[in-house]
Amino acid sequence: MSDLSLNEIVDQLRELTRDLYWFSESDYAWEVRILPEATIAPETVRQQSQKPANAEIETVEFDPFFQRAVEEKDWYGDRERETVGRYRQLVQFLQENLHDLIVYRVGAIEVEIFVFGKTKTGEVVGLNTISVET
Template sequence: MSSSEQEELVGLLQRCVDGLLCLSESEVPFQVFIWELQSPITPDMVLQQTQHPSNCPVEVVDLDQFLEVADQEQDWHGIEEKEQVKRYQHLVEVIKNNLSDVQVYKIGKIKIDVYILGRIASGQIAGISTQVVET
């Protein structure tokens, strides 16, 4: 993947998350990034790359599991909620179409840093991050 293709992917992901908030007890925006790494994606590597202590708890979950509440339309949803669901569905589609080996890394307890990571064609790691509160 060339640098222009990387920039295009970052722009695409940024448009997907612009104004979108992660649903939890606190609503935190998403941040898009590319890590210039070719190493395997492991919990230890994610802790090191995000500068968390090595003993910080890490939970690895599937993308669909992490976003199942956000990207599923409910009977009680109004127009605004339905639009947000469509945006989440589009985000999932973009992630799955552009990243391989996608996993979600949840780091910490209660106030949890979340990293949705995958590999791009060049082998580097790309994704989005946010924060959730789980009490």
């Protein structure tokens, strides 16, 4: 785990996700999020979301979630290969700088996605975006 400060991690995440969109029926950018609590719990994530209190929440493991984003297909063109490369950099950065990485999906159809982990000093930081899935 690196010795980067919270501010350095946030700055790097902003740079790594600039103009990077999740694969879904609509393109939404990633936003850097910092949780005020030192725990990563479903209820905390639900409070951070724009969804109603009774919205469905699902926990997903980090590696399987990002698998399709980091896997290059034979038929990919230059733009798709560049996006895969950027996702590989992002995943590597998250793995090297955060521990206890977890992904939450909140809601249905227009799903809010949160990727959180803890810094070496215990702060909770991560990303969120929206995935449209009909």
